[in-house]
Amino acid sequence: MAVFRESNAAPYLQPVPPVVGDAKVGGAAPHELSIGEIIRRERRLSQEQIEQILQYQREKGVRFGEAAVALGLASQQDVLFALSQQFNYFYAPDAKRGYSNELVAATQPFSHQAESFRAIRTQLMMRVFSQDDVRRAIAIVSPDSGDGKTFFAANLAVVLSQLGGRTLVVDADLRGPRLHELFGIESSSGLSGILSGRAETSVIKQVPDLPSLYVLPVGVTPPNPVELVERPAFALLMRELLSKFDHVVVDTPAAVYGADATVIAARCGAALVLARQGRSKVSRLQDLVATLNNSPAKLAGVILNEY
Structure with a gap:
C-alpha cells in the first residue's frame, strides 16, 4: 500500500x-515478567525443560531465549513475542488466536x-x-x-x-x-x-x-x-x-x-x-x-x- x-x-x-499497563498475565502485567517466564507460559514448558535451558544458558553464556531456541524448545517468534509483551507491543503470535x-x-x-x-x-x-x-x-x-x-x-x-x-x-x-x-x-x-x-x-x-x-x-x-x-x-x-x-x-x-x-x-x-x-x-x-x-x-x- x-x-x-x-x-x-x-x-x-x-x-x-x-488497558495496556493494567493487562495482567497470571497476576502480573506482561512487562513485569521475565523473558523466560513469558516463554515458559506460552510454550507450557515443564520444570525439567526449564532446567535444561538454564544449564545450557550457564554453559554457553547466552540469554534464556537463545538457549531455548538452540535446544528446540522455543522459536525465534516466541522470543519476539516475549519481547513485545515486555515492551507493551501487543499482537497475536499465531493463527490459533x-x-x-x-x-x-x-x-x-x-x-x-x-x-x-x-x-x-x-x-x-x-x-x-x-x-x-x-x-x-x-x-x-x-x-x-x-x-x-x-x-x-x-x-x-x-x-x-x-x-x-x-x-x-x-x-x-x-x-x-x-x-x-x-x-x-x-x-x-x-x-x-x-x-x-x-x-x-x-x-x-x-x-x-x-x-x-x-x-x-x-x-x-x-x-x-x-x-x-x-x-x-x-x-x-x-x-x-x-x-x-x-x-x-x-x-x-x-x-x-x-x-x-x-x-x-x-x-x-x-x-x-x-x-x-x-x-x-x-x-x-x-x-x-x-x-x-x-x-x-x-x-x-x-x-x-x-x-
Whole structure:
C-alpha cells in the first residue's frame, strides 16, 4: 500500500476498562515478567525443560531465549513475542488466536504489509489526529466493493492500538458487515441496535490478546441502512465514542451502493479514500473525492491498495 496524498446512544456504552499497563498475565502485567517466564507460559514448558535451558544458558553464556531456541524448545517468534509483551507491543503470535489471516498487523506484525500500515499510521497521526484540537474519527471509504475497506480499517485499528491508547473500530457497513468475522467476535447486537433504539446490552467488544483494541460490530443487518446513519443518533454516538477512545476508525459500505459512506464520513469528521490497483475506476474515484471535498469531512488522502 502507498499513501497518495433520535435515540441517545450513551446508555449502550459501558465504561471502558483500563488497558495496556493494567493487562495482567497470571497476576502480573506482561512487562513485569521475565523473558523466560513469558516463554515458559506460552510454550507450557515443564520444570525439567526449564532446567535444561538454564544449564545450557550457564554453559554457553547466552540469554534464556537463545538457549531455548538452540535446544528446540522455543522459536525465534516466541522470543519476539516475549519481547513485545515486555515492551507493551501487543499482537497475536499465531493463527490459533482465532483471527482472520487478513489481520496481518496482528498476526504478522513484522511483515512488509504491517510496516506499510505503520507508515500510513504515521501520516494520519500528523495529518488528522494531531493537527488541531478538533477530535475526529476517520471513515475508510472507497468507490466499489472489493476494494479492501474492511481489511484496511481492521489493520489500521490494530496498528493504532499498538501505540497504547484506546482504539475502537466501528463496523458501519450496514449493508455487508465483515469486521466481526475478521476478529472472531460475536455479533448478535451492535451499531444497528443502538441507532434503532433496540440495543439492550453492552455492544462494544474488547479484542482478545490486543488489550487496547475494541470493536463495535453491526449486529443485525437492517433494511434501512442510510436512514439509520442519517439520524441524529449516529452523530451523537460518534461524539460519545470520541470522548471515550483515543482513536476511532470506521468501516463503511462502498460508495456505489448509495450515500451511506459520505454521510458517515461527514459524521466522523475525516475520511481516507481507498482504491484498488487494477480494479478501481478512475472516474468513480474522482467522483468520490470530489463529493468528500464538498462535505464537512476532512479528506486525509487516498490510499492505493496493491494487494
